[in-house]
Amino acid sequence: MSQPNPVNMDDLQAQRSYLVRYAMLQLRDPHLAEDVVQETLLVAVESRNKFSGQSTLRTWLTGILKHKILDLRRKQQREGELPNTDEEQDPYENICAESFDNQGHWISPPQTWANPSLSFENQKFWEVFEMCNQRMPLNSAQAFMMREFMDMSTEEICKELAISTTNCWVLLYRARLALRDCLELQWFGRKGA
Amino acid sequence: MVWKKGGVMLNCKQASELLSQALDRNISLREKVLLKLHLLICHGCSNFSKQMRVMRQVCRGYLEK
Numbered sequence: 001m002s003q004p005n006p007v008n009m010d011d012l013q014a015q016r017s018y019l020v021r022y023a024m025l026q027l028r029d030p031h032l033a034e035d036v037v038q039e040t041l042l043v044a045v046e047s048r049n050k051f052s053g054q055s056t057l058r059t060w061l062t063g064i065l066k067h068k069i070l071d072l073r074r075k076q077q078r079e080g081e082l083p084n085t086d087e088e089q090d091p092y093e094n095i096c097a098e099s100f101d102n103q104g105h106w107i108s109p110p111q112t113w114a115n116p117s118l119s120f121e122n123q124k125f126w127e128v129f130e131m132c133n134q135r136m137p138l139n140s141a142q143a144f145m146m147r148e149f150m151d152m153s154t155e156e157i158c159k160e161l162a163i164s165t166t167n168c169w170v171l172l173y174r175a176r177l178a179l180r181d182c183l184e185l186q187w188f189g190r191k192g193a
Numbered sequence: 194m195v196w197k198k199g200g201v202m203l204n205c206k207q208a209s210e211l212l213s214q215a216l217d218r219n220i221s222l223r224e225k226v227l228l229k230l231h232l233l234i235c236h237g238c239s240n241f242s243k244q245m246r247v248m249r250q251v252c253r254g255y256l257e258k
Contacts, residue, residue: 113247
């Protein structure tokens, strides 16, 4: 070792659980998530000289992982491996009908969420959050994960999912309605936090 | 461009759609005004509006926890 290398194996391993959590949000399959994180770490080791140290290691790794996830998604779509996302078959696509009456009024209006930031410190809250994410309708969830976790713009999401901008807004709206509903039912409404 | 009817009052469904879209695009001045008028009189949508902000924080917080 003539010069110190900025990235070592311990540093990479330390980011592992974060990366798996990130991958799980989008892939919903622990094996696929493990695989894609493994690949990401391999790429990172092979190209560690490219890591400039200008961003954090986590940001750099997340960038690689994001591409791996999108590649995998495209491959699944090409090979027809993505689960059926036919809206009629997905009960949670009914979220709008369940939320509003014919006049467009809330059937049960959103409540006040008391001290939400306190919940962030509670491990149970994050378990509920994970469960609610898993329950989101798949096609809405994909758009939502891309928007809120992968930090993609609406334009990028439309391109990735091959949908119109309006459709993208609808998917994001449904995802938020579903997540809101689940969090209120399973956490904020119940506990009063 | 979203509101074809040109009505003056939004219902809760329309208001919540706009609140969601406001997280993804710049909503127009007209949309902002319509939304404000609705939020003034609607408790449920005011809560919804706050909850959208909380949910964004939650998503950021989840990965960083």
